[in-house]
Amino acid sequence: xxxxxxxxxxxxxxxxxxxQKGKPCxxxxxxxxxLQQTDYxxxxxxxxxxxxxxDAGTQDLPAADVVSQHALVETRMLPGGMYVLGLFIVHPxxxxxxxxxxxxxxxxxxxxxxxxxxxxxxxxxxxELTNGGRxxxxxxxxxxxxxxxxxxxxxxxxxxSSCDWKRGDKTTNWHQFSTYxxxxxxxxxxxxxxxxxxxxxxxxxxxCAKTINEQLADAKILFNGELMPGKEDxxxxxxxxxxxxxxxxxxxxxxxTTIPDQEATIExxxxxxxFDGIVSSKVYVHDQCSFRELERFIKSDIVRSLMARIQxxxxxxxxxxxxxxxxxxxxxxxxxxYFPIQPSVPGCPQFSDYLFPDEETETALxxxxxxxxxxxxxxxxxxxxEVVPAVKEEERHDAKECGSVSETDGEVKLNNPMVTTVxxxxxxxxxxxxxxxLK
Numbered sequence: 001x002x003x004x005x006x007x008x009x010x011x012x013x014x015x016x017x018x019x020q021k022g023k024p025c026x027x028x029x030x031x032x033x034x035l036q037q038t039d040y041x042x043x044x045x046x047x048x049x050x051x052x053x054x055d056a057g058t059q060d061l062p063a064a065d066v067v068s069q070h071a072l073v074e075t076r077m078l079p080g081g082m083y084v085l086g087l088f089i090v091h092p093x094x095x096x097x098x099x100x101x102x103x104x105x106x107x108x109x110x111x112x113x114x115x116x117x118x119x120x121x122x123x124x125x126x127x128e129l130t131n132g133g134r135x136x137x138x139x140x141x142x143x144x145x146x147x148x149x150x151x152x153x154x155x156x157x158x159x160x161s162s163c164d165w166k167r168g169d170k171t172t173n174w175h176q177f178s179t180y181x182x183x184x185x186x187x188x189x190x191x192x193x194x195x196x197x198x199x200x201x202x203x204x205x206x207x208c209a210k211t212i213n214e215q216l217a218d219a220k221i222l223f224n225g226e227l228m229p230g231k232e233d234x235x236x237x238x239x240x241x242x243x244x245x246x247x248x249x250x251x252x253x254x255x256x257t258t259i260p261d262q263e264a265t266i267e268x269x270x271x272x273x274x275f276d277g278i279v280s281s282k283v284y285v286h287d288q289c290s291f292r293e294l295e296r297f298i299k300s301d302i303v304r305s306l307m308a309r310i311q312x313x314x315x316x317x318x319x320x321x322x323x324x325x326x327x328x329x330x331x332x333x334x335x336x337x338y339f340p341i342q343p344s345v346p347g348c349p350q351f352s353d354y355l356f357p358d359e360e361t362e363t364a365l366x367x368x369x370x371x372x373x374x375x376x377x378x379x380x381x382x383x384x385x386e387v388v389p390a391v392k393e394e395e396r397h398d399a400k401e402c403g404s405v406s407e408t409d410g411e412v413k414l415n416n417p418m419v420t421t422v423x424x425x426x427x428x429x430x431x432x433x434x435x436x437x438l439k
Contacts, residue, residue: 033129045373076308080301086135121307179249189271202314230292309333
């Protein structure tokens with residue numbers, strides 16, 4: 001049974017316009033796979049040219065590592081349930097008949113797979129729904145005859161099979177499910193291997209994300225206060241006048257009341273990492289999506305969002321091994337914002353980007369243009385879903401001000417105004433009692 005691919009009409013128009021330019025290029029196909037062997041393409045974007053002024057290799061394609069890195073960065077911006085389903089190639093030669101070009105395309109797909117395998121918490125692939133297959137679409141530079149195939153990566157040698165590409169003239173109904181996930185965990189703080197005074201920030205934060213991923217694996221999701229049968233599709237919620245977007249979604253993580261003695265261990269740690277905050281989640285699914293798939297998409301959206309923030313945050317850090325080590329370090333992960341991929345279409349899926357507290361909303365427009373090839377206006381950006389509390393902005397301190405610890409003769413002293421006030425009051429009370437007793 002060949003896979004069916006329904007491509008949004010505006011997305012196909014974008015692809016055909018790239019072919020009319022007559023210049024070879026490579027891009028990503030973004031969409032949602034299904035258990036019914038049908039993929040829905042909601043977005044496509046060509047990779048930005050590395051050197052637009054270069055005349056070398058007019059028919060050349062970008063390097064495989066460039067494509068895989070772009071796919072990794074773009075996946076950070078996708079909501080749960082949306083994946084890089086494959087590639088499109090604009091080229092004058094038929095890539096399925098030219099063996100050299102086909103091998104280049106296979107190498108790109110294998111590099112993408114290796115990149116996502118190295119970053120599992122980004123949830124880059126959903127092989128349970130795609131059976132390891134990736135869509136490859138050829139767009140000729142002359143004419144408008146699109147040809148698509150599925151290249152399977154499930155075996156050591158990628159195989160090519162047929163694919164039925166169809167233009168979706170009717171807009172697909174996408175249903176939005178929104179929720180929040182509150183996390184408040186304390187994780188061990190591990191030192192960098194071979195370094196006594198340094199910690200691996202990304203490795204420690206990634207361990208926190210792994211913990212949350214394990215918690216969500218056992219979590220229960222209630223829709224309007226009910227557990228829904230996994231095999232039923234989401235249209236069950238839309239019956240009886242329940243409108244899209246009004247569904248209440250709650251996530252409950254089980255917590256064991258006791259720990260078996262054989263599982264209890266004592267470890268010597270040099271510190272602890274408190275990982276807390278509230279993560280917003282928006283997931284978009286089609287009519288035939290089952291609740292089992294929807295729950296998977298919601299959980300993966302939360303983990304992917306956390307991992308995306310961790311990677312973006314750590315990419316922004318500049319610290320050498322020789323820098324002094326603070327006793328208390330605050331790592332503020334960027335907040336999530338949302339934007340529609342087709343602003344003129346009501347109910348279309350929204351993708352995400354991330355901003356640090358000191359960045360303006362307009363900062364995201366350039367990133368969206370470079371990665372997704374989308375031109376948006378500032379009013380299209382919804383930055384109100386996650387807000388940095390004003391009190392947190394006012395009370396942000398460095399390590400020396402915020403409870404910095406100075407070790408003197410084995411004692412730890414806290415620099416905390418509230419503690420100082422309480423201690424001062426106690427000393428004053430003792431002094432008054434002594435005064436009246438000795439009077």
